[in-house]
Amino acid sequence: MVIAIGFEGSANKLGIGIIKDGVVLSNPRRTYITPPGQGFLPRDTAKHHQDCVLEVLKEALDTAKIDTNDIDIVCYTKGPGMGAPLVSVAVVARTVAQLWKKPLLGVNHCIAHIEMGRLITGAQNPTVLYVSGGNTQVISYSQRRYRIFGETIDIAVGNCLDRFARVLKLSNNPSPGYNIEQMAKRGKKFLELPYVVKGMDVSFSGLLSFIEERANQVLESGEFTPEDLCFSLQETIFAMLIEITERAMAHCGSQEVLIVGGVGCNKRLQEMMGIMADERGAKLFATDERFCIDNGAMIAQAGSEMFRSGQTMAWEDTFCTQRYRTDEVEVTWRD
Structure with a gap:
């Protein structure tokens, strides 16, 4: 049994999700919305994530009704995405991994979408x-x-x-x-x-x-x-x-x-x-x-698959990168 928590913040969606053996226990999300005619800037988006992240983390844990001791792995979006929002959320994931004494895994955002899609739809x-x-x-x-x-x-x-x-x-x-x-x-x-x-x-x-x-x-x-x-x-x-x-x-x-x-x-x-x-x-x-729109559960799902297959990550490798190709990742959890 693997319980994973996932932190997603690569663009204007901040999400934290908890997955237990393929079952979504919680998946709260907050979206940074700008006025009509405007896009979202990295600095402002990062500020939004920083302002909301503790509230969303509490909601994720309360909804899942689990203790932090039950969590096996902390996962976060390593990339691709916008630099400032990615880092703002990764810092929180790194902090809780240290506080809770849990291993930390950086997840490819694109692969997280695919693994979530496969889980929810049953596509082989x-x-x-x-x-x-x-x-x-x-x-x-x-x-x-x-x-x-x-x-x-x-x-x-x-x-x-x-x-x-x-x-x-x-x-x-x-x-x-x-x-x-x-x-x-x-x-x-x-x-x-x-x-x-x-x-x-x-x-x-x-x-x-x-x-x-x-x-x-x-x-x-x-x-x-x-x-x-x-x-x-x-x-x-x-x-x-x-x-x-x-x-x-x-x-x-x-x-x-x-x-x-x-x-x-x-x-x-x-x-x-x-x-x-x-x-x-x-x-x-x-x-x-x-599940289509960026969310924390997809990061938790991909991270739990990586963790189950024996993948680990050295602390110095838990950084963020704006360019992280889908085909860079070795898929150890599939035949």
């Missing part, structure tokens, strides 16, 4: 589409590594959506991507946008520049509504993502596809991926916002 060996504010990758497991088959060559899909939400001055509550999704449901007219797939990789920056430049022009003329633009953006970028995911599935002979990461909550993305999976006789696995 899926091709993974990992889509979030900072990452866009198509991944599959092979020979003790999560291999990256395709990825964005510039900005992440979530970053693309967030930046267009700023153009339209949409609220950041609960998230810009969620508000774009709701507006897209009411869109009727399709504006043709650049469709940029390069082999197994995708590019969003040119597409974003194109729609940003034309937004004011087509809105002022009344030719398109903000809802139409949200609809057009979603349909185009999701089609690009599904194309490269299907190609990876064909290459791997995969009959399972798993969507993880914050953008993975999007119901239209899940619907489009489900249509593709059905046509291939494959099965789609997806989760809701409790």
Whole structure:
């Protein structure tokens, strides 16, 4: 039996979760929300995490109804992510590990998303589409590594959506991507946008520049509504993502596809991926916002898998890094 506590703070979500042998005991979270039209800066986000972390830690322990003596392993997000928020949460994880006299493990954020997705959905060996504010990758497991088959060559899909939400001055509550999704449901007219797939990789920056430049022009003329633009953006970028995911599935002979990461909550993305999976006789696995969006339980789950398989970490290796590739990690817990 392994009880793990996980600390996540790589972007604007602060989460602390506790997992006992694959059962989520608690998973509280706080989100730093900025005014409409603004993104979140590293320094301000770190300050938010520092202000909230002790309250969230107490909530996690109280909800789980466990004593700190029962915890076997303390886990934290080592990277990738924004430097200041990562460090602000890692400092707390290091401190409690010393106070409670527990081993400490740094977890790859991307792998935590995958392991949480596998746990919650029961997917065995899926091709993974990992889509979030900072990452866009198509991944599959092979020979003790999560291999990256395709990825964005510039900005992440979530970053693309967030930046267009700023153009339209949409609220950041609960998230810009969620508000774009709701507006897209009411869109009727399709504006043709650049469709940029390069082999197994995708590019969003040119597409974003194109729609940003034309937004004011087509809105002022009344030719398109903000809802139409949200609809057009979603349909185009999701089609690009599904194309490269299907190609990876064909290459791997995969009959399972798993969507993880914050953008993975999007119901239209899940619907489009489900249509593709059905046509291939494959099965789609997806989760809701409790586990798609950054959370502490996913860090605890990945950390407990690492710990169970015998992984340890020297104290001098418990640092943070903004660049930590998915395929850098040796996956010792899978066959």
